[in-house]
Amino acid sequence: MQTETDSNNVAECSQDEKRKPYPCSMCNKRFATKKYYNAHRNIHTGEKLFSCTECGKQFISKSQLASHQRTHTGEKPFACNVCDKRFAHDRTLIYHRLVHSNEKPFLCTACDRRFRTKSKLNVHRKVHTEETVYSCNQCEKRFVSKYNLKGHLLSVHSEEKPFVCTFCGKRFKNKYNCNTHRNIHTREKLYSCTHCGKQFVHESNLRDHEGTHTRPFLCIVCYKEFSTKQNLDDHRRTMHCDEVVSLCCKHCDKRYLSKTALKTHMNVHTGKYKCSECSKCCSCSNQLAEHMRTHSGERPFECAVCGKRFRHPSHLVNHSRIHSGDKPYKCHTCDKAFRSRSCLCIHMRVHTGEKPHKCPLCDKSFRQTGALQAHTRRAHSHRRPYECPYCGKQFKNKYYLKPHVRIHTGAKPYSCRHCSDSFTWIDQLKQHLLISHNDGTWFTCDICQENFYNGNAFKIHLLQHEGVKPYACSECPKRFYTASLLKDHLRVHSDIKPFACGLCAKTFKWKESVMSHFGTCAFNLGLNDVLRLR
DSSP states (O other), X not given: OHHHHHHHHHHHHHHHHHHOOEEOTTTOOEESSHHHHHHHHHHXXXXXXXXXXXXXXXXXXXXXXXHHHHHHHOOOOEEOXXXXXXXXXXXXXXXHHHHHHTOOOEEOTTTOOEESSHHHHHHHHXXXXXXXXXXXXXXXXXXXXXXXXXXXXXXXXXXOXXXXXXXXXXXXXXXXXXXXXXXXXXXXXXXXXXXXXXXXXXXXXXXXXXXXXXXXXXXXTTOOEESSHHHHHHHHHHHOTTTSOOEEOTTTOOEESSHHXXXXXXXXXXTSEEOTTTOOEESSXXXXXXXXXXXXXXXXXXXTTTOOEESSHHHHHHHHHHHHOOOOEEOTTTOOEESSHHHHHHHHHHHHOOOOEEOTTTOOEESSHHHHHHHHHHHHOOOOOEEOTTTOOEESSHHHHHHHHHHHHOOOOEEOSSSSOEESSHHHHHHHHHHHHOOSOOEEOTTTOOEESOHHHHHHHHHHHHTOOOEEOSSSSOEESSHHHHHHHHGGXXXXXXXXXXXXXXXXXXXHHHHHHHHHHHHHTTOHHHHHHO
């Protein structure tokens, strides 16, 4: 049996010798032609016979020289048959085609991560062996590849930005960021989802999208799976803040999951990126550039559907989802979907009960900064900075002023999609759609079968059935169904008179009282024109 195996090996050897008769005496590699053998031998001898006439650089083989010369001529003879992109080298074209197929043939046996090129796999393997052979001569940091060291030197120890966008002239420290930015101008979508065929400008967008088909990110605390790393990080912060090791800022106690995120945040305290107009400190140059637009009023990003303009591309992306109806951010607890990650983060606080924004005057807490600001204006301030240009009435919030102005202008911004009717208030439109076109969902009481188009009115109605009045007066035993009814009642116990007559400046506790008085006052003053306007 052993003899038969040996004879097979001898046969295979002789077959290989016939096909590749030129063996290398240094490494036993064999070659089919003398030309390839001679070119290979130069690797061992280090002899470089071929010189570039443009820059004098020398090469081991004629093919290497020909490939190099294309950097001077700009020639790109290798074209992709999918997107017509051209390349100077055939090997670069082969790797580029893998972008379209999303194929990653090189597998790391240690962690099952896949790569498009063997060189990237070899660099990645050093992560597992902890082999760091390239040291920075300025900070002694070590790296697994020369490329990573070069990137570190450019981004950390150099202000040089050698890569220039040919469309807008913006400069970048590395080629990848420059190419990524250039896609904003070309809108070239090279990255396709293998599941649904959807195309993306950036590879990172494709990775995030593919997570909607699979859930590759696992929480090591509760073993819940997530479609993107960002969703996993948000989950860990909100659900397992005690179990996850986080890095704390020594200046403001903010916590971060990575050294990179903490380092970026520290720029706020060091003042590296400070606004020259208002001295606000930003964490990075991009954030500063975006902030500067609040002073200049520049809005360079325009919606192609409605023409609305934005200061930041991410704001445009979030806005465009209003037109497309796309809601890519899903809550892993209740499956509710949102247009932006920030909206999802705020929603998650409904499940966690987190209210990080505390009022310093009454210790009341809120989920959003906007809600805290509105509370401060409403409860602790008598300032009314928003004034009606028609009648001078003042408001604490611009959102109350906007609908009030419609009383004067007669504007009806809410149009019915089924007929030509328009309405001043959105509640009027909802009621019209339900009654006239049966479009929408009624809120139906299970006890008395009464229908409601307004959710708040429906909730109050249910409380009436249950006999529950959750809002109690702190001055007397009376209770109320809603906070607004309680607020009106509290005027009984106070001396505040928020309603004033515009003719004689007399003040009243109730709106109905001032309206009744106004007619009498106008009659007594002989202002018949005012009476006709009422």
